[in-house]
Amino acid sequence: MELFIGIMIPFLGTCLGSASVFFMKNELKPLVQKGLLGFASGVMVAASVWSLLIPAMDMSGSMGKFAFVPAAAGFLLGIFFLLAMDRLVPHLHLGETKPEGRKSNLKKTTMLVLAVTLHNFPEGMAVGVVFAGMLADSAQITLAGAMALSVGIAIQNFPEGAIISLPLKSEQRVGKGRAFLYGALSGAVEPLGALLTILLFSFIEPLLPYLLAFAAGAMIYVVVEELIPETSEGEHSNIGTIGFAAGFVLMMILDVALG
Secondary structure, three states: OHHHHHHHHHHHHHHHHHHHHHOOOOOOOHHHHHHHHHHHHHHHHHHHHHHHHHHHHHHOHHHHHHOHHHHHHHHHHHHHHHHHHHHHOOEOOOOOOOOEOOOOOOOHHHHHHHHHHHHHHHHHHHHHHHHHHHHOOOOOOOHHHHHHHHHHHHHHHHHHHHHHHHHHHHOOOOOHHHHHHHHHHHOOHHHHHHHHHHHOHHHHHHHHHHHHHHHHHHHHHHHHHHHHHHHOOOOOOOHHHHHHHHHHHHHHHHHHHHO
């Protein structure tokens, strides 16, 4: 039961954020959006370090001075995997007119959702790998620590859900119900990815240090490639940096206090 709750918490965060389309008339103001994107970036970076990379190196302690190898290799694989997905999957970022990835005839709204789905994939994998690590005796990951990661990702998923659903309503003239559905569906990949990872636990247990670092690399790619640049667009403001600091500290506290 704890596993099911843990993997569903991040999806709940996305759904609650997407539901803001029902009680907010307009999309988020630019400064608010920048602050929330910065906050999400801080949560993801802190989660990558405390919940993924450090446990990956702890699990490889028997390698002595080379305990960094699985973490470094997995991290780089995660970066290059998301880079490949970014090039192959057709998607469109909010505020942009030119799609990325392979050329396709997909609708604009579909490509907007795919862009957010690409962001959510590594988060779902991170949750699944951490809960799989909790089941492994060698990982030393507690239920509280795994739940801390889920809660942290759910917190940063709330603004992401709002950021995808509100512009769909105001800019793309999509109805409230459909805007909410698109926003919620963008986060559906998280519990699915987490569940698949847990189901494959018996096969992937020897690779857990690499997979933990892989998820960290994928999350850092999203932060550096997409989230942080978006906080710097338009008129200069430090609100994104303040949001980043708040998200980083909150996730660090959650992981240390609960882990």
